[in-house]
Amino acid sequence: MKRIFTLLALALLISCSKEKTSITNINDYNKYLKTSDVENTSKFFELWNGKIKSDSLQTLALGNVAKEYGRFFKTSGDIEYLKNAERALKKALDEAAIGKSGYLRALARNYIAQHRFKEALVLAQKAREMGSGVNASQSLLFDLHMELGNYTTASKYLDSIQNLSDFGYLIRVAKWNDHKGDLETAIRFMEKAKEKADSSKNLGLRLWAYTNLADFYGHDGRIEDAYGHYLMALQLDSNNAYAKKGIAWIVFSYERNPQEALRIIEAVERTNQSPDLDLFKAEVAEYIGNEEIKAKALEDFHTKVQNSSYGIMYNTHKIEYYLGKGEVTHKALEIANAEITNRSTPETYDLLAYSYLQDGKNAKAMELMETHVKGKTFEPMAQYHMAQIYKANGYLDDVEALKEELMEASFELGPNMEKAIQEL
Template identity: 50%
Template sequence: MKKTLIILSILAFFSACKENTEKSKSITNASDYNKYLTSENKSSYETALSEKDFWSKRLDADTTGVGDMGPLAGAYGKLFATTGDGQYLSNAETMYKKAMDISANNKDGYARGLARTYISQHRFKEAQELLEESYAGVSNKKETEFMLFDIYMETGNYEKANENLEKIKNNGDFNYLIRQAKWNDYNGELDAAIRNLEKAKEIAESRKSKPLKIWTYSNLGDFYGHAGRIEDAYQHYLMTLELEPDNAYAKKGIAWINYSYQKNTKEANRILDSILKNHKVPDYHLLKAEMAEFNNDTSEANNQKKAFIKTISEGNYGNMYNGYLIELYADTDPQKALKLAQMEIENRATPETYDLLAYAQLKAGQKEQALKTIKDHVVGKTFEPTAQYHTALIYKANGMNDAVTPLKEELEEAAFEIGPVVLKDVKNL
């Protein structure tokens, strides 16, 4: 009897410890961010709309007013950022092209604006050609070098990206530091990336620049999350919202913490529903589908995947969501996934796009070809968890179980980043 009591006491002790541990995992508090979830929070949208109306009226009064076209195009870009409506990017493209045709003095400035629009539309080759042509002519070399680094990273031309990074090197320059952080991240140097972003944050704060602070806080939120610093990530998303209450990116970050870290899909869905009232981008439906899958609600997961595809088909998004579609179609229509993956590689031949091709090949029954693709273009060239996971699947399909084990361990360490659904699959590898 005494032994039984001792055992029960021990079990009760460990149960209490487990309960306390689970409670300690609760980082978010709805009272911190509820005020940002109301549909009235549209300050950024209203500002962008006001800018669009102002410059539109000026342009209507003088259709040759090239000086009005750039600001109007910029306002359309801001409207896309606040609403997710792809039509605004098309409007921005039209304005920048008109400005380039008419302008006699500022063509390179409009070229950079048009290139930014192309990048948002995932038209990377067009952006690269435009920037290189602009750089070869009369241009603001430094500003164009910043953007050339960006586009070379997007297209997988890492040697040229590094060359441009050396040209713009300046540890006291915000624009250099955020790009150095991107380079660090590409090389798997997460701590160094965070240090450089923190330096950029200091500059943004010393300048009292609201746009720079918003950008830095939200991106640091992501990087802190990758590093397992969830509390720091959460606080930086809140700091972002304090400056920009309708910042959908930060809200989605908080939704992810609720789901991936705290397993609170109800709260995460509540946040996403609030975002979708004003910011209707397709990928929120994929996150909802993943959470439904986590809750074993297959019907809702399928409905959300259909909503994702429907939103893309009805919107003016072009190739912007091809990466998501490849993963989705890999399970339901592997041949369609293969076709899309080949298109993506033609657009930008990065380790990540080759990873998507390898995954589509695996799902299409081409396991040997998938292994070749992974070995030739992915292994050792990217540290993204998704690529690591797909690589593990391909190794396992090819009977390379010894190679799976270290990848499995790395992925388990990235539990927050990959989310509970993928983590469950990882544990079954």
Template identity: 35%
Template sequence: MKTIILFFLIALALSACNSAQKEQIVSSKDYDKFLITSMKKHGTDLEQCNLTIKFWEEKLNQRQDGYIYYQKLADAFEERFELTGNGEDLMRVDSLLQKVLPYLNDKEKAADYLRLAQNAITQHQFKKAETYVNLAAETHYFVIPSKLVAFDVAMELGEYGKAAEILELFKEQEDFDILIRQSKFKDHEGDLPTAIALMEKAFELVKNNKSHPLYTWTLGNLGDMYGHAGEIKKSYEAFLKVLSQDPGYDHAWKGLAWMAYAHDGNTIAANRIIDSLFIKKSIPDLLWLKAELAGHKGDQGKRLKLLNEFCQIASEPEYGDMYNKYLILAYSEELRKPEKALQLAKKEVKNRPTPETYALLAWAYLHSGEKEKALAVIQQKVEGKSSEPEILYQAGIIYLINKKRERAKTLLAMAEESSFELGPLKEKKLVELSKEKNFDFMFAAEKPFPLP
């Protein structure tokens, strides 16, 4: 009884906080100048990149055996992918680097394999990335970079023991590449304060070179981490610093858009930022964000239209497995296509057996009407293996549907602590659930609980 009362009081307090006016953080006065510069810079950079591609393609037409031309062209396509988000350019990079391999000595091959591995990671083809890392290691060149990329792949494949063993090899070192991976591992373990401290230490090593890409990359990651820790103002300041050095750094713009929406409740500002990005990059994740905003405004028709458009584009071959997570969520939830969700979730688990993908599989089982299977997957493959808010939310709902009330309340309360990261739609659902005291309304046979 005490637990129920405590949970209900927490819900009332949360409702009171939500009803109070939050301090607005995101201001157009702070970022408008960067937005204008970003659009101009993007146009110039894209024009130059297209000219570079044309130049090296002409060189290749003149001399098919010039492997240096393949590498230069791969560089240009990789740059264009960063500018436009066109997945076809990533496929071109992979194809060009493959053509280079026969011309290379072992040392050059090692570098090429590592680059192919990084490209495969971007495409969420993690088994393929693992193959490339192993090939690089067999050359016995670039030993340390190979191990570090092997760490990256191990984390993506859920091989956390292997990842820990690799970090142990470098435990006495404080190089940038080591620190950022130590930070990632601590974040995976749920130790966000230590993860932030390690990333801040990495930033100290690059902060004096503001023009270097590592400056914006590291500070952008810190912006994310501060937000996850609830330090919204620090997150905002970090993103603004990134944009002051590189107005075209889209990750920071997404961070500002999410902050305007999830913290300030300002969907107009969030949509304005997203629309400016969409002019530059017609990428699926921007449609996903716009669908989230439409849902928050209660425009379900627009939300469904955007989600269908997202699924159509994200399923194109050039995006590979990059958007499988969001496709599974869309098919499971609003679009009500459980068979598609389940098929894709099983594929994800096969390719990438992590707590996240198993949670998605459980979520797909739940929305397919197989609540017992969903619970079994959560208990066997997920619980105790991740502290990610979305995973806690999914696990909590699955426990709730299976009438495991106490465990459900614990997990949902944990998820609620990261409401900024989850976003207003899930925060609203958590508040609604927590108001229902002992959840008795869910278990009446004549009133089945509508799945989130």
């Protein structure tokens, strides 16, 4: 009876999803999709770059140039800007007589962006030992231990920076509650952080708050609120690729308008070269059954990530790519094991377990899931992988329980997953 109820509920969910009214409006965001040249310079960049010479301003100039390179990277997705920022920060660190802890933290954040978490941890610990900017170093150490899966240590650092009036603390306590599966509390803290960002009038903080709050709203099924906040981000920065991708996902996953989603993605691609856009495009192409677009998008992704400058940044995406190809499961396993070495989180163990499942090692996959994933992450894709592994090992009652949870996460998982969930 329970299985019949579950299947009926899933059928109802799918039926309703196809009848959803649109919440997006092309007139809201179309002006942000117009093609313009990618900014790779600015008056600030030219000013500070011109001061990089053998004088007292050199280290300060290097730090500001690195910030500009980081901004160019966010806008364009061009990995070389991030690497240029790394080089500038290393040079500043070598030459700085004072303020070394600040440069250490900046370089650590650059490494975080490159997924070089263990190297970043060494830098963050050095910055903390110097005793300057203690709160900033403690905050950075929280971020890193969360990335590395050291949650007990991360919690201690979070306690050490507690300040409900501080934007940095609010966004981190929101992240902590999201990690624990308490989305309601996470949203409440993120909304407080948004208020702080607005009152500060700091563009970077406001963009960060708007886009992250939009993500949280999407996870909570508050799609209209998510859409509104992505638009708010674009009003501040018309080139914000993350907000445009967020709107494209709403158009695709909620409104089931794949052609419009493709149009948005292709508009973003004209000014941003992030490899994850290719995987998004392939997913939409799969939904509409266009194998030509899908194959080209996957080929483009694979070509881009061969660039050695990316290092291990796209390892999790590579696993997804290789598992999708089927015949190269060994490559997925190799990368998944490397990711465990890089950071042993429930999410990386999930990918390793799923790779073992695809390689036919059902018992090994089950062992990893039970030991390292179950009850430790609430990510929908991890739950889906868990359901598949349970099914392969004959734990059908557990599959049914997970199926009900997965139905509630249809927006996050996307339209292509509906049939897969139904077939569990």
